[in-house]
Amino acid sequence: MDLRNTNHTPFSLQEKHCVVLSPTVSKVLSPTLETKSSAANLKSCIKNAVVIFCDLSGFQQLSVKYGDITCARLVDSLFSEFDVLAADLHLSPLKTNGDQYIAVGFSGEHSSTTHSLLNALVNAIEFACRARDLVNSNDLLASSSSQLRVGIATGSLLAGQSSRPLAGFDIWGTTVNRAAMLEQYTAPNTIAICEKSYSLVKRQIIHRSSASANNPCSFNTYFTCGSNINANTELSTREHDKRKLSESKMCGENCKETTFLPKQLHTKTMLMSAYVC
Secondary structure (H helix, E strand, O other): OEEEOOOOOEEEOOOOOOOOOOHHHHHHHHHHOEEEEOOOOEEEEEEEEEEEEEEEOOHHHHHHHHOHHHHHHHHHHHHHHHHHHHHHOOOEEEEEEOOEEEEEEEOOOOOOHHHHHHHHHHHHHHHHHHHHHHHHOOHHHHHOOOOEEEEEEEEEEEEEEOOOOOOOEEEEOHHHHHHHHHHHHOOOOEEEEOHHHHHHHOOOEEEEOOOEOOEOOOOOEEEEEOOOOOOOOOHHHHHHHHHHHHHHHOOOOOOOEEEEEEEEEEOOOOEEEEEEO
């Protein structure tokens, strides 16, 4: 079964070919890299990045029911839509592995590193929400109870060319592993983010305009993170939250709110703290 990357170059699922980073992303990365070289390869330590792992639950049963050709076409079409979402949100699709889709968002050039990282993280979460809506709106996937699981982690990672000839560009590190575990151990139809991600977005409200046939990337929804206002909250923070709540109501009566809640994920070896929606 062959799939295609965002440059429409066919590759085998047994190989880990990766999408070539766009000139824009490469330009953003250049001043932020701390290069570490060896005789075999060249990798860079990126201090701030957001890693997204997506996977379809129940896909093996779907393959048994409908066959490899139908499922390959389905995944190819779905991931092409994911590519459009990623481009719209300035994220870089990294690779696919069967029904798994991996993307990364890099912190770009900005006067505030925290603000730049927050932008990348907000885009990653919005990507996850939109991707989940695309899966839920697919008749074949919905009828087969196949749903999307997403894990998002924020932090440092290694990026660069692998020493293996056919591997291409890839990413490594604890942040990558954390995103993979969040995806693997969260429930179907769930988005799980790490504690660092939550600490960055816990007071954010994101607006999206109404979807249309010509623009499937847009949805009329918003989400909030964080606890309710309490008596110990500083006045400036309370006013900020009130203003954000007022802004969210401008979305209209059809808006829906998605709140991230704390969750302990049971992995094979430990309990993992996460925030899920």
